[in-house]
Amino acid sequence: MKKRSEKNTETSPSKTSEHQSSSGRTKNQGNKPINRADFVETEKVKELTSRMKPYLQAGYPLHLTGPTGVGKTAIALHLAAQFDKPIMLLHGNHEMNNVDLIGGVSGFTSDKLIDNFVRQVYKKQTEVKEKWNPGRLVEAAQKGYTLIYDEFSRSSPETNNLFLSILEEGILPLYGTKQNQSFMKVHKDFRVIFTSNPEEYAGVFDTQDALLDRLITIEIEHDKKAEREILREKCGVLAKEADLILKITGKVRTACVDENKHGPSLRASLMIATICKKSDITISQENKKFTRVCKDILSTHLMKCTEQNNLLEAEKWFEKEIS
Ligand SMILES: Nc1ncnc2c1ncn2[C@@H]1O[C@H](COP(=O)(O)OP(=O)(O)OP(=O)(O)O)[C@@H](O)[C@H]1O
Numbered sequence: 009m010k011k012r013s014e015k016n017t018e019t020s021p022s023k024t025s026e027h028q029s030s031s032g033r034t035k036n037q038g039n040k041p042i043n044r045a046d047f048v049e050t051e052k053v054k055e056l057t058s059r060m061k062p063y064l065q066a067g068y069p070l071h072l073t074g075p076t077g078v079g080k081t082a083i084a085l086h087l088a089a090q091f092d093k094p095i096m097l098l099h100g101n102h103e104m105n106n107v108d109l110i111g112g113v114s115g116f117t118s119d120k121l122i123d124n125f126v127r128q129v130y131k132k133q134t135e136v137k138e139k140w141n142p143g144r145l146v147e148a149a150q151k152g153y154t155l156i157y158d159e160f161s162r163s164s165p166e167t168n169n170l171f172l173s174i175l176e177e178g179i180l181p182l183y184g185t186k187q188n189q190s191f192m193k194v195h196k197d198f199r200v201i202f203t204s205n206p207e208e209y210a211g212v213f214d215t216q217d218a219l220l221d222r223l224i225t226i227e228i229e230h231d232k233k234a235e236r237e238i239l240r241e242k243c244g245v246l247a248k249e250a251d252l253i254l255k256i257t258g259k260v261r262t263a264c265v266d267e268n269k270h271g272p273s274l275r276a277s278l279m280i281a282t283i284c285k286k287s288d289i290t291i292s293q294e295n296k297k298f299t300r301v302c303k304d305i306l307s308t309h310l311m312k313c314t315e316q317n318n319l320l321e322a323e324k325w326f327e328k329e330i331s
Pocket of ligand 1: 047
């Protein structure tokens with residue numbers, strides 16, 4: 009018997025890398041657990057969770073919006089974990105396109121059949137087929153994952169248009185994928201939590217009204233009490249130490265708000281607390297090492313918001329205000 013069949017899969021390298029560069033921002037796909045051990049369930053978080061969970065249970069998508077570092081992603085992850093479903097995290101970016109979300113052709117598969125059964129007859133038959141790689145959204149929508157689409161407004165409105173029919177008709181259009189079917193039905197458990205920064209932030213597209221109309225938008229704001237709880241539990245600082253750090257970042261934040269600019273967030277306070285704890289730096293206004301750390305972490309905000317021309321001037325502002 010001299011009949012041989014070979015299968016060959018070729019992947020076009022350029023297509024693959026293009027695909028990865030933009031979709032590589034998708035993290036935690038499917039069933040990989042998210043490490044949320046250091047999440048602090050503050051009173052504010054409890055209140056928000058009990059308010060928002062029923063909306064998701066009823067099948068409506070949520071949209072958490074607010075300034076950077078206010079805890080939108082952390083809350084979205086916490087909320088998503090309330091459902092017994094894998095969580096998929098997708099990061100918006102201007103390069104993301106439909107291929108990243110619904111898939112595209114990423115190479116070819118070829119079947120080769122060589123028939124030499126009769127010695128004098130040699131027959132070779134090759135069939136080449138395009139290889140379709142489904143995008144992230146296909147997997148999540150098909151299997152009923154909870155999708156967190158972080159900073160979705162950093163992707164273009166054209167890309168986000170896909171969500172219009174997902175959220176309204178429960179179907180995922182498969183245009184451009186050369187599939188037999190033109191759409192796919194979305195799993196009944198598929199839930200979406202969007203997060204975004206307000207439109208005045210750099211690198212953010214205006215969101216189409218039609219999409220906003222389909223979302224339940226909740227504004228998340230800075231909350232001093234919650235920040236204090238997080239600093240204490242996450243970094244292990246004392247209440248008075250947390251208060252001092254928050255007083256300092258708060259002063260700079262207020263100076264920024266006065267100038268209509270975005271000031272330091274909880275991230276800056278977490279950095280100060282973590283560095284001081286790990287380096288055994290006493291958190292006290294009299295300790296020069298501590299104020300040095302604060303100045304280093306807050307210097308970019310100081311220069312931007314206090315309209316001081318150089319770092320020295322900004323530091324003088326700091327000495328005067330933080331005393
Ligand atoms: N409840 C919480 N418990 C523990 N850490 C938190 C909590 N809320 C926020 N954080 C921490 O604060 C920082 C900022 O939070 P997060 O990234 O969720 O903010 P964000 O609003 O999504 O910011 P951005 O708009 O820049 O994406 C992160 O380091 C996060 O781990």
